[in-house]
Amino acid sequence: PDDIFKLDDLSVLDLSHNQLTECPRELENAKNMLVLNLSHNSENRLESLPPQMRRLVHLQTLVLNGNPLLHAQLRQLPAMTALQTLHLRSTQRTQSNLPTSLEGLSNLADVDLSCNDLTRVPECLYTLPSLRRLNLSSNQITELSLCIDQWVHVETLNLSRNQLTSLPSAICKLSKLKKLYLNSNKLDFDGLPSGIGKLTNLEEFMAANNNLELVPESLCRCPKLRKLVLNKNHLVTLPEAIHFLTEIEVLDVRENPNLVMPPKPADRAAEWYNIDFSL
Known part of the structure; x- marks a missing residue:
């Protein structure tokens, strides 16, 4: 009416x-x-x-x-x-x-x-x-522009089920980012920026069904990471620092047939994982 x-x-x-x-x-x-x-x-x-x-x-x-x-x-x-x-x-x-x-x-x-x-x-x-x-x-x-560094307030970014082969280093400037979803793309180890650990507020990282054989060690420097989903990749191992993700609640690495989990480092070595050796 x-x-x-x-x-x-x-x-x-x-x-x-x-x-x-x-x-x-x-x-x-x-x-x-x-x-x-x-x-x-x-x-x-x-x-x-x-x-x-x-x-x-x-x-x-x-x-x-x-x-x-x-x-x-x-x-x-x-x-x-x-x-x-x-x-x-x-x-x-x-x-x-x-x-x-x-x-x-x-x-x-x-x-x-x-x-x-x-x-x-x-x-x-x-x-x-x-x-x-x-x-x-x-x-x-298929690709992201360097302009994404303008998304200074973005907390949730869902890019799943696209054709991405890499992420620009500019994504590491999204300091408010809490949830990053990258499932079902074409990402490999070289496609993830080494500085991803700068996302200090990141709580969920999901990259299932990609081409990852390894993930950057810096990903394990995200202190608030609660959910890490990497199933259906080609992982052969994970960084030893995975053991220092104290907030982790979900670690999904299913369907990575060649994956060998790293041994837990001795406690005295823990202090080394808080040091950033990057230039």
Whole structure:
């Protein structure tokens, strides 16, 4: 009913899993809306968004998952300056149908662009000053730009199920990073930066189903690491310093048939593992 959009107190609207083929034009009247969920409509037939959506200047959460928005340029997004959460999972995003800039979205903290057709990280993501959670899993991304060092507040980064063969050393500058997911890529030992131990807040590192034969010793210098998942690789051993991860709760090294765990060093040698010998 059209009148629902004239309700002054309408702040949350969930229209997901319906039969919408187009977005209600009356939506622009819901001036105080904070949360809008339009995901999974009409068996994937919601293909566009009305220009008037740019008038939802108070909107904080927009969820569009599972709609075939291939030809939608999403030009409305830069005007929605209150956005904090933007979920575009499985919406046929490519390099050409995302806005070139989103730097006006200074509150945007949570972005989901998983299950799309991206071959690289969209440029518009590098200039989001409040970005904390970014999901780019299940795309076709082959490399990361050095610009990722701009993600100074990012805490969760999901790059699983892409085509990455290496990570740039710039990733070691993400000092707030707590969760790094790299499952099902093409990473080998040379593809992991030796300075990864600089991620002192890292709690979860998941790199299952890659081509790792070894992991950098510095990974074992992440003092808060609780979850280390390396199953389905080609590991032959792990650094001896693995024994000094005092916070570790999960160590998954299944399906590494040639793996030989290192012996636990004598206690008197422990002090050496806190020394950084890198230049």
